[in-house]
Amino acid sequence: MSVPRTAAPPVTAARGSATWRLIKTESTLCVRDKVGPLWGIGFPLILLIILGSVSDLRQPVEAGGGLTYFDLYVPVLILFNLAVLATGSLPTTLAGYRENGVLRRMRTTPVGPARVLAAQLVANFAIAVVAMVLFLAAARFGFGVDLPKHLLGFALAWLLAAAALLAIGLLIAALAPGRGPATAIGTVLFFPMMFFAGLWIPIPLMPPLLRNIAHYTPLGAGMRAFQDAFLGHFPSAVPLLTLAAYAVVCAFVAVRWFRWE
Amino acid sequence: MPPVIEVRNLHKRYDDKIAVDDVSLTVQEGEIFGILGPNGAGKTTTVECIEGLRMPDRGEIKVLGLDPLRERAELTRRLGVQLQAGHLPERLQVAEALELYSSFYPEPADWRALLEGLGLADKARTRYAKLSGGQKQRLSIALALIGSPRVAILDELTTGLDPQARRDTWDLIESVRSHGVTIVLVTHFMEEAERLCDRLALIDAGRVVMVDTPTGLTERARIGQRIQFRPSRPMDDRLLTSLPDVSGVTRRGELVIVNGNDNALNAVTTVLARNQIVAEQLRVEQASLEDAFVQLTGKRLDPGPR
Structure with a gap:
């Protein structure tokens, strides 16, 4: 047996940069993991189709600015996708990588473990973009729901929401001692977050106290910003700043506390 | 010629347990250097400090003239590492892992040839989680060699391999060495140490008992x-x-x-x-190295895998 010292030419040609390969690999793994595609895209998409077929939900919501119940569910499901990725997919994978020594093994390579983390974030972000576009398109072409009237405002609100949620996912991965605890923390966080996004009761119908709390939760703030954008306004400052604050604080704490092994 | 690895008075403790008390050793270019000792002797901690994965409490380490902690970036390019439990994402396929890791290094080896050499060619599309213990072990050896390293540190090289796979792996290691790669082998298999190593450091209770050739160690034990x-x-x-x-x-x-x-x-x-x-x-x-070991340390080597 001998070990040739240099790569054959076709291998070299096919070899992209390490970062790009990592992103590709982590994306493939995310798809194989099924949590993101199934619970993050498939499930909310089916929910969207079912809800879109219920004619009662086409009534305008009181204090909803002319939006119907179903109109409000479109952004709720976009947030549902982000929440699944942030509380289910991302922290479980990263905590598993730490537990199984994947990050430790990476420490002995020239690339280092931080880029694995970055590649995971990019992969989840990519899945989120696909989901968001898919949901908007399904609602628009399947059920005649107008696209957000203020597209730029919507894009900004979505980016901030994605940043806030991924930072929360990173924080869970940083604080959880292992894969099991990460899954548990994620699940426990998911339901209250989705409640305040208005999955069960639309925010405009909540009692004032709950509505006020909702506005300062990450998904409630996201919902408020989305609603503005759907109605044609640039989102107001408070929800945007709330999202930005979540993103910055969670990311900061996560980076400070993250352990590679 | 300066030594490839130089460790001087390494000391490392975890909380109140001393893992490495005082270890000094030098590894010369092109040799297969064995680190031999019972479980808990401090072998793995020693190589982890050499790899830059742990910060020593005291002592000096140079690998290819580099400081493992301060000059990590440069060191990782030239040092191949097999960790005791080599780990990859469960759903990653064998070929994907090799392709990914070869993209990390400036001059990677041909991973297809490595795959062939380690008898994993028919497992190229198998997911890591589906591999047997021995196959995972061989993959981790491939990953340690993928960057065409000048030095490779292999921790428990053949633990979990069947006798045939073990002998194939020894052949591979000898062929790697014949290309001028310096190899540090952590082991508690006597047969492996006797067959492969040019020199051995016998480590017990965090200290180097002695460094010699396998034959020299046996002779010194006077059996x-x-x-x-x-x-x-x-x-x-x-x-x-x-x-x-x-x-x-x-x-x-x-x-x-x-x-x-x-x-x-x-x-x-x-x-x-x-x-x-x-x-x-x-x-x-x-008299075998095993007999010598018992004679020199008063202890048995752990015969089984961890």
């Missing part, structure tokens, strides 16, 4: 030969016990077992010939 035979006709043990080169004679059924120094065989055969006794089924065993 000579063990001779075993069936006499062709009844004989008196005193014929042999009276010989100065013989230290002991025991019987097991029809077999006579003689312990003695390196001249014992000569003396025994001469006496037998003089008495017209034929030594049937004659077997001579050299």
Whole structure:
């Protein structure tokens, strides 16, 4: 047996940069993991189709600015996708990588473990973009729901929401001692977050106290910003700043506390 | 020529447990250097400090002239590492892992040839989680060699491999060394150390007991030969016990077992010939490294995998 010292030419040609390969690999793994595609895209998409077929939900919501119940569910499901990725997919994978020594093994390579983390974030972000576009398109072409009237405002609100949620996912991965605890923390966080996004009761119908709390939760703030954008306004400052604050604080704490092994 | 690895007075403790008390060793270019010792002796902590995965409490380490902590980036390009439990994402396929890791290095080896050499070619599309223990082990060896390293540190190289796979792996390691790669081997397999290593450091309780060639270690332990035979006709043990080169004679059924120094065989055969006794089924065993180890440290090596 001998070990040739240099790569054959076709291998070299096919070899992209390490970062790009990592992103590709982590994306493939995310798809194989099924949590993101199934619970993050498939499930909310089916929910969207079912809800879109219920004619009662086409009534305008009181204090909803002319939006119907179903109109409000479109952004709720976009947030549902982000929440699944942030509380289910991302922290479980990263905590598993730490537990199984994947990050430790990476420490002995020239690339280092931080880029694995970055590649995971990019992969989840990519899945989120696909989901968001898919949901908007399904609602628009399947059920005649107008696209957000203020597209730029919507894009900004979505980016901030994605940043806030991924930072929360990173924080869970940083604080959880292992894969099991990460899954548990994620699940426990998911339901209250989705409640305040208005999955069960639309925010405009909540009692004032709950509505006020909702506005300062990450998904409630996201919902408020989305609603503005759907109605044609640039989102107001408070929800945007709330999202930005979540993103910055969670990311900061996560980076400070993250352990590679 | 400066040594490839130089460790001086390494000391490392975890909380209140001293993992490495005082270890110094040098590894020369192109050699296979073994680090041998029982579980908990401090072998793995020592190599983890060399790899830059742990920060020593005291002592100096240079690898290829580089500081493992301060010059990590440069070191990781030239040092191949196999961790005791090599780990990859569960759903990553074998070929994907090799392709990914080869993109990390400036001059990677041909991963297809490595795959072939380690007998994993038919597993290229198998997910990491579906591999057997031995296959995972071989993949982690491939990943340690993928960057065409100048030095490779292999921790528990063949643990979990069956005898055939173990011998194939030894062949591979010898072929890697013949390309000029310096290899540090952490092991508790005597056979492996005897077969592969040019020099060995015997580590016990966080200290280097001695550094020598496998033969040198055996000689230093002063255990000579063990001779075993069936006499062709009844004989008196005193014929042999009276010989100065013989230290002991025991019987097991029809077999006579003689312990003695390196001249014992000569003396025994001469006496037998003089008495017209034929030594049937004659077997001579050299003291093994294992015997030497027990002699030198008063401990057994852990025979099983962790």
